[in-house]
Amino acid sequence: MSTMEENITRIQLGDKELILIGTAHVSKQSAEQVKQVIEDEQPDSVCVELDEQRYQSIKNGDQWKNTDIFQVIKQKKASLLLMNLAISSFQKRMAKQFGIQAGQEMIQGIESAEKTGAKLVLADRNIQTTFARIWGNIGFSGKAKLLLSIIYSIFSNETISEEELEKMKSQDMLDGMLKDLTDNFPTLKKPLIDERDQYLAQKIKNALGNKVVAVLGAAHVPGIKEEIHKDHDLKKLTKRPPKSKWPKIIGWAIPILIISIIAYTFLANPEAGTQQTISWVLWNGTFSAIGTAAALAHPLAILTAFVAAPITSLNPLIAAGWFAGFVQAYFRRPNVADFDTLSEDVTSVKGFWRNKVTRILLVVILANIGSSLGTFIGGADVIRLFFENL
Numbered sequence: 001m002s003t004m005e006e007n008i009t010r011i012q013l014g015d016k017e018l019i020l021i022g023t024a025h026v027s028k029q030s031a032e033q034v035k036q037v038i039e040d041e042q043p044d045s046v047c048v049e050l051d052e053q054r055y056q057s058i059k060n061g062d063q064w065k066n067t068d069i070f071q072v073i074k075q076k077k078a079s080l081l082l083m084n085l086a087i088s089s090f091q092k093r094m095a096k097q098f099g100i101q102a103g104q105e106m107i108q109g110i111e112s113a114e115k116t117g118a119k120l121v122l123a124d125r126n127i128q129t130t131f132a133r134i135w136g137n138i139g140f141s142g143k144a145k146l147l148l149s150i151i152y153s154i155f156s157n158e159t160i161s162e163e164e165l166e167k168m169k170s171q172d173m174l175d176g177m178l179k180d181l182t183d184n185f186p187t188l189k190k191p192l193i194d195e196r197d198q199y200l201a202q203k204i205k206n207a208l209g210n211k212v213v214a215v216l217g218a219a220h221v222p223g224i225k226e227e228i229h230k231d232h233d234l235k236k237l238t239k240r241p242p243k244s245k246w247p248k249i250i251g252w253a254i255p256i257l258i259i260s261i262i263a264y265t266f267l268a269n270p271e272a273g274t275q276q277t278i279s280w281v282l283w284n285g286t287f288s289a290i291g292t293a294a295a296l297a298h299p300l301a302i303l304t305a306f307v308a309a310p311i312t313s314l315n316p317l318i319a320a321g322w323f324a325g326f327v328q329a330y331f332r333r334p335n336v337a338d339f340d341t342l343s344e345d346v347t348s349v350k351g352f353w354r355n356k357v358t359r360i361l362l363v364v365i366l367a368n369i370g371s372s373l374g375t376f377i378g379g380a381d382v383i384r385l386f387f388e389n390l
Contacts, residue, residue: 007021007022007023007030007033007218008020008022008037009022009221009225011225013205013228015210016211016212018212018214018228019037019041019043019211019212019213019214020204020214020216020221020225021033021034021214021215021216022216022217022218022220022221023105023216023217023218024217028104030104030105031104032108033105034108034109034112034215035108035112037213038113038118038213039112041211042116042118042211043209043212043213044118044207044209044210044212045113045118045119045121045207045208045209045211045212045213046110046112046113046116046119046121046212046213046214046215047121047123047203047207047212047213047215047216048109048110048113048120048121048124048215049106049123049124049200049215049216049217049220050106050122050123051122051125051126051127052122052126053126053128054127055110055122058107058110069329069333069334070329072361073322073325073326073329073360073364076322078321078325078360078361078364078365079361079364081361082358082361082365085346085358085361105215106215109213109215118209119208119209121204121207123199123200123203123207123214124196124203125199125200125237125238126238129240130191130192130196132240132241133195133240133241134188134191136241193219193220193223194223196220197223197224197227198223198227198230198232198237199232199234199237200214200220200224200227201223201224201227201230201232202227202231202234202237203234204228205228248316251316254379255314255315258280258379258382261276261382261383261386262382264386265386265389268389272385272386272388272389275385276381276386279378279381279385280310280379280381280382281310281378284309284310284313284320284374285309285374286306286374287309287373287374287377288305288306288309288321288324288367288368288370288371288374289303289306289309289370290370291305291367291369291371292304292305292370295353295359295362295363295365296359297359297363297367298327298328298331298332300327300331301325301327301328301331302324304323304324304327305320305321305370305371308320308323309370309374310374310378313371313374313375319367319371320367320370320371321363321364321367321368321371322364324363324367325361325363325364328359328360332356332359334355334357334360335356338355338356338357342355342358
């Protein structure tokens with residue numbers, strides 16, 4: 001088999017010919033192959049493994065310059081933005097290692113579609129829907145394990161040879177990768193791989209014309225080969241799972257319990273009630289302040305976290321990190337240079353703390369984590385003092 005045909009799968013569906021190109025997302029050979037196949041085949045449609053959000057991100061590379069950091073905090077999107085930046089940093093580091101742009105094969109697919117006059121099809125499911133379905137399918141321990149795994153992969157200094165990267169496109173290697181994924185996160189494979197295989201297969205099948213080229217991450221090719229012969233309900237695949245009521249119930253139950261215990265203790269023993277109040281304030285405030293300080297925040301942001309945490313912990317609708325983040329953003333407002341260097345800064349741990357944009361996001365998240373720890377420890381101490389003074 002020629003090198004050109006090695007990562008290509010051809011499927012005939014009635015009068016329609018589907019040509020699937022299995023790519024590695026940071027490979028020079030992948031981008032070159034995409035260009036050559038589209039030019040040689042002159043397809044009616046080109047499908048790329050992107051959704052509208054990622055497509056706009058590629059088309060508008062300077063989108064970060066238009067970010068309103070105050071709106072990010074207000075809309076409770078600090079964690080999501082930080083996670084997106086962190087995940088993209090891993091791809092950027094890989095791409096930088098090989099001297100190419102991350103997702104170059106998708107960019108090449110877009111450019112070649114425009115050049116040949118083929119219709120461009122954004123064939124992937126919305127990334128936020130995929131995140132929501134992943135998050136809804138794993139429990140608390142799964143969430144913690146997944147986050148630790150992502151953080152490790154982001155900040156790991158391991159390098160990979162381009163030869164190893166190209167091997168990722170072989171069927172045997174893919175089967176091994178999917179097996180590892182299933183072993184580590186059994187519930188993760190369905191929304192991340194299987195459902196997207198079904199979604200991609202249906203979008204490719206629905207693409208206009210008799211000849212369709214699809215530019216895909218190699219991990220999806222085996223699944224799409226199976227799913228392409230079935231019909232899938234795109235509406236069902238894009239439905240977000242209903243939010244569990246338990247977090248909201250627990251979120252309100254804890255403060256109601258704490259307030260009730262302190263109020264009862266005050267009536268029975270004012271001195272013990274005062275002790276409980278001091279304990280609650282100190283544990284909450286101190287841990288939230290420590291978290292904020294760990295983000296190298298402005299002194300007033302640290303003080304804000306200390307003052308806000310004991311109060312916000314009693315109201316699930318607000319969080320100490322938001323207040324600390326607003327203060328940090330006010331005194332250390334990001335400038336144009338911070339947004340200009342953002343994509344580079346997120347490729348290192350030092351850069352995450354140095355850049356004013358990511359520093360604000362870290363302040364929000366670490367202040368909230370500290371406040372959560374303080375809530376559990378402070379709550380336990382309030383209950384201890386309650387039983388001691390019964």
